[in-house]
Amino acid sequence: MLYLDKDGNLHRQAAKIVCVAGNSIETPRLLLLSGTPSFPDGLANSSGHVGRNYMRHLTGTVWGHFDKPVRMYRGETMAGVIADESIHDPDRGFSGGYYMETISLGPAFMASFVEPGGWGPDFAALLDRYLNTAGMWIVGEDMPQESNRVTLNTTVKDTNGLPVPNVHYDDHANDLAMREHAYAAGQRVYEAVGAQTSHHTPPYPSTHNLGTARMSERPEDGVVDKWGRTHDVKNLFISDGSVFTTGAAANPTLTIVALAIRQAEYIAEALRTGEV
Structure with a gap:
């Protein structure tokens, strides 16, 4: 294995x-940069799936404005959740579901997130309502699409002269329908407890990066097997969120941890028995 240290020395x-844990952008970037005569399209990429099926979770935020102080800064950042995900009713116009998570931000944090790029009197009015505002973050299951992918930039290089990653993402029609449903549901929740008005914040550029080195039973359908071992290179493992095949709606950290522990136990046994 070749690597560069912080000073650029090889x-x-x-x-x-080798276990790679750069998550869903840097892991495929590293694999794509590591092409060989045996893998001209990138290491462990005989399937062509490295970098594909990038997911970031559907997101949005609903803010409720009340006639009396709420003081959301006193609470936990995310203290409550409504798990709409468990419903899964395609008759609503979309598959899957979403979480509605209470979100408590300080004034500076809220100023950055309530309306990204906002300016002027309408934006100032949102901040003036801070004490009387409650927040709800929407996080939902976005659909994996092969066209949503990480590739190498052909012109822009990093400080070491290596191509930086390009990240391409388009919403699926299912994502758009789910987000509109979630906005309306969040607004109804706040109206039910006395909110006078509400405000919807559009999705941020990214949240939970997932996919791009997906698990699969068949080598032609993905990059790694159920243990996170690459189909093509038997001593190369992926140990991060890039192995996800779908995103569900929950924050993924604990699932990533569980998969890493499971993988570590498998590697320990494989080393003991001489399998690798």
Whole structure:
């Protein structure tokens, strides 16, 4: 394995097993940068799936404005949740579902997130209502699409002269329908407890990065097997959120941790038995 240190010096490191954990942008970037004569399209990429099926979770925010102080800064950042995801009723016009998570932000944080790029009297009015505002973050299951992908930039380089990653993402029609439903549901929740008005914040550029080195039973359908071992390179493992095949709606950190622990136990046994 070749790598660059912080000063840009190239090193060679022998390893019986390599575990890559750069998550859903840097992991595929590294694999795509590591092409060989055997893997001209990128390491472990015989399927062509490295970098594809990038997911980031559907998001949006609903703010409720009340006639009396709410003081949301006193609470936990995310203290409550309504798990709409458990319903899964396609008759609503979309598959899957979303979480509505209470979100408590300080004044500076809210100023950055309530209306990204906002300016002028309408934006100032949102901040003036701070004490009387409650927030609800929407996080939902976005659909994996092969066209949503990480690729290498052909012209822009990093400080080491290596191509930076390009990230392309388009909403699926299912995502758009789900977001509008979630906005309306969040507004109804606040109206039910006395909100006078509400405000919807559009989705941010990214939240939870997932996919791009997906698990699959068949090598032609993905990048890694159920243990996170790449189909093509038997001593190369992926140990991050890029192995997800779908995003569900919940924050993914604990699932990533569970998969890493499961993978570590598998590697320990494989080393003991000489499988790798």
